[in-house]
Every structure is written in structure tokens, then in C-alpha cells.
Amino acid sequence: MVGFVQILLLSQSRIAPRAGSVPVARSWTAIGSAVALAVCLAPAVLHGQQPAAVPATAAPVLAAAPAPAVPAAAAAAVGAAEAIGAAETGVVGSGPGLIPNGGLSQRTAGTGVANAATGVHPLQPALDLAQQGLVKINANIRDYSCTIVKRERIDGKLGEHEYMFCKIRQQPFSVYLYFLGPDAVKGQEVLYVAGSNEGNMLAHAGSGVRAMVGTVSLKPQSMLAMAGNRYPVTEIGVENLAKRLVEVAEHDKQFGECDVNFYPNAKVNGRICTCVQVVHPVPRRNFRFHLARVFIDDELTVPIRYEAYDWPQEAGGQPVLLEEYTYMNVKTNNGFTDADFDAKNTAYKFGAK
Numbered sequence: 001m002v003g004f005v006q007i008l009l010l011s012q013s014r015i016a017p018r019a020g021s022v023p024v025a026r027s028w029t030a031i032g033s034a035v036a037l038a039v040c041l042a043p044a045v046l047h048g049q050q051p052a053a054v055p056a057t058a059a060p061v062l063a064a065a066p067a068p069a070v071p072a073a074a075a076a077a078v079g080a081a082e083a084i085g086a087a088e089t090g091v092v093g094s095g096p097g098l099i100p101n102g103g104l105s106q107r108t109a110g111t112g113v114a115n116a117a118t119g120v121h122p123l124q125p126a127l128d129l130a131q132q133g134l135v136k137i138n139a140n141i142r143d144y145s146c147t148i149v150k151r152e153r154i155d156g157k158l159g160e161h162e163y164m165f166c167k168i169r170q171q172p173f174s175v176y177l178y179f180l181g182p183d184a185v186k187g188q189e190v191l192y193v194a195g196s197n198e199g200n201m202l203a204h205a206g207s208g209v210r211a212m213v214g215t216v217s218l219k220p221q222s223m224l225a226m227a228g229n230r231y232p233v234t235e236i237g238v239e240n241l242a243k244r245l246v247e248v249a250e251h252d253k254q255f256g257e258c259d260v261n262f263y264p265n266a267k268v269n270g271r272i273c274t275c276v277q278v279v280h281p282v283p284r285r286n287f288r289f290h291l292a293r294v295f296i297d298d299e300l301t302v303p304i305r306y307e308a309y310d311w312p313q314e315a316g317g318q319p320v321l322l323e324e325y326t327y328m329n330v331k332t333n334n335g336f337t338d339a340d341f342d343a344k345n346t347a348y349k350f351g352a353k
Contacts, residue, residue, distance in 0.1 A: 149162070174193045176340060185206065190202070192341075220232040255286055257284065268305050
């Protein structure tokens with residue numbers, strides 16, 4: 001979300017109201033997707049042996065969720081950040097050799113448009129799982145809080161991990177974000193409520209010179225709001241992630257060259273998940289990624305991590321990370337009200353009266 005704040009400093013005289021004169025709205029950076037820290041096993045797994053320890057290569061993640069109602073408590077959680085051990089996260093190897101930890105692969109099909117024996121496309125079981133998840137989200141989850149860990153490649157450059165405390169309400173779709181780190185964005189807040197504030201989002205920087213810009217109102221898909229982000233705030237959340245997975249699967253079902261595997265008992269921040277790994281071995285214009293993994297929380301039945309990689313830049317090279325989103329410490333049905341998504345909430349710092 002936050003690259004737009006720096007841009008605002010260059011154009012504040014035209015679009016940025018001062019704190020205290022707040023327009024009405026906002027949106028973030030989004031998640032097109034979503035969720036959980038991956039774990040990979042040594043090649044021994046392919047032979048049914050126990051995996052050896054793998055050095056952790058993922059960024060640190062927050063050890064504890066902040067209190068849902070108090071942004072100040074969320075900020076304090078930054079001090080609890082620590083690296084997840086090798087038993088929970090790590091990435092080694094390249095291409096289809098990237099194996100999530102957990103149980104042995106439960107292969108659903110080989111490459112090709114359809115499984116010759118059943119006539120079912122390799123992606124169909126994954127598509128069914130995503131659709132079932134959507135039904136359960138709509139039936140069982142009214143709202144939730146979580147810590148989001150996001151990393152994206154923008155214009156060829158892989159950015160830092162960003163940490164956000166988040167509140168989301170399903171109806172009307174509402175988002176509150178408080179940025180926990182890194183320091184460049186710490187303290188930044190974002191509000192978005194569908195159908196309100198002329199479809200705009202509200203945002204302000206956390207500290208320093210940028211905070212002098214005050215609260216700004218932006219269209220979620222405007223150039224300023226999208227600076228440094230792959231997706232708008234309107235696409236954040238586990239439901240939107242599940243929808244996007246369904247859309248991608250429906251698209252890719254039209255083509256062959258698709259290898260799909262399920263890995264039970266994978267872990268994301270201690271949560272037991274089923275990992276669905278999709279590999280397109282050959283670069284094609286119709287494919288959005290070379291390798292993608294979705295981690296679906298077995299208890300919550302929602303996707304809590306999504307990661308996607310581009311093809312290696314050279315033969316034998318590593319896949320290139322495009323984006324990764326992890327939803328940690330998910331707490332459902334908190335009873336959020338309009339006050340949780342109101343710029344006048346005294347726990348927030350939007351400056352609204």
C-alpha cells in the first residue's frame with residue numbers, strides 16, 4: 001500500500017488535506033492472494049524418508065497477534081518478531097523440486113489437460129477445495145483479525161517483508177490496517193468500507209515528515225494508492241484470496257502442462273495445513289506463474305498463505321519469487337461493529353472529528 005505516501009509528499013498541495021480535515025475514505029495494498037510460511041524438505045522425502053533439517057530462509061514473522069481493538073498493542077508486537085525455525089519454514093531446491101514439509105505428496109494427476117483414467121483435469125481437485133472453502137467462509141465467518149505478512153516484486157525488484165495488523169468484516173466489506181513494520185511504514189493506518197466514502201480509502205503515514213501530509217482520501221486503484229503494490233485494498237482478505245485461486249484455476253484448466261500435488265500436514269506458523277502445489281513446467285504466455293503454493297488451514301478451512309514464483313532466469317537456476325502473503329494469528333467472529341472501521345475511532349489516528 002504504502003509507496004503512495006512518499007509520492008504524496010511531492011503533490012500534497014494538490015491532493016493531501018491536513019490532519020483534522022479528513023475527507024471520507026481509503027484502501028491499501030492488497031493481497032491478491034494470500035498466505036502461510038512454506039516449508040520444504042530435503043530430497044530424501046521423495047524416497048519416503050524423514051526430512052533432514054533445512055535452514056530457514058524466510059523473513060522473520062511476528063510471534064504473537066496484537067490485541068484486536070488496540071493499534072498500540074499491535075505496534076508493540078513488532079518487538080516480538082523472531083525467525084521461524086527450520087522445522088517450520090525454509091525454501092531449498094528449484095522448480096518442481098521445491099517440496100513443502102509435512103506428509104508425502106498425494107499426487108492428483110500428472111501433466112496434461114486431463115487425467116487419462118478419469119477425464120478430470122489435474123487442477124479440478126484443487127478447484128473443488130477452493131470452492132468448498134469459499135462456501136464455508138461465507139457461511140461461518142462474519143469478521144476476523146489477523147497479522148498479515150506480505151512481500152511483492154514490483155517492477156522487477158523484490159521488496160521487504162511488510163507486517164500489518166488487520167481487521168476485516170465481510171458485510172459490508174470493511175478493512176482496517178495498522179502497519180507494524182518495517183520502520184519506513186510503521187504506524188501507518190488504512191481504512192476502507194465498501195459502499196462508503198464515495199468508494200475511497202483513508203490513509204495516513206505513521207511518523208516523520210510524511211506524517212505531516214495528514215490523512216488522505218484515495219481511489220483504491222489510483223496510481224498513488226497502487227504505488228508499491230500489486231493489488232488494491234479491495235482485494236485483501238482470505239475470501240478474496242480464495243476467489244482469486246478459483247479464477248486462476250478455472251483459467252489454467254483450459255491448458256495442459258500442469259502438475260498438481262497435495263501435501264498434508266504442512267505447517268504455517270504452527271498451524272496444520274494442506275499445501276496445494278501447482279507447477280507449470282514450461283513458460284507460456286497463458287500461465288501467470290511457474291510454481292504456486294496455497295496453504296489451507298485444516299481447522300479454519302481457509303487459505304492462510306499463498307506464494308507464487310516465476311520461471312528461473314537461467315537453466316538450473318532458482319525460481320523467482322513474485323509474491324507471498326501470509327495470514328497469521330487469524331481470530332474469527334470478533335463481533336466487529338461500524339466503530340472498528342470509523343476514522344473517528346479514538347484508538348486510531350486519522351484525525352477525524
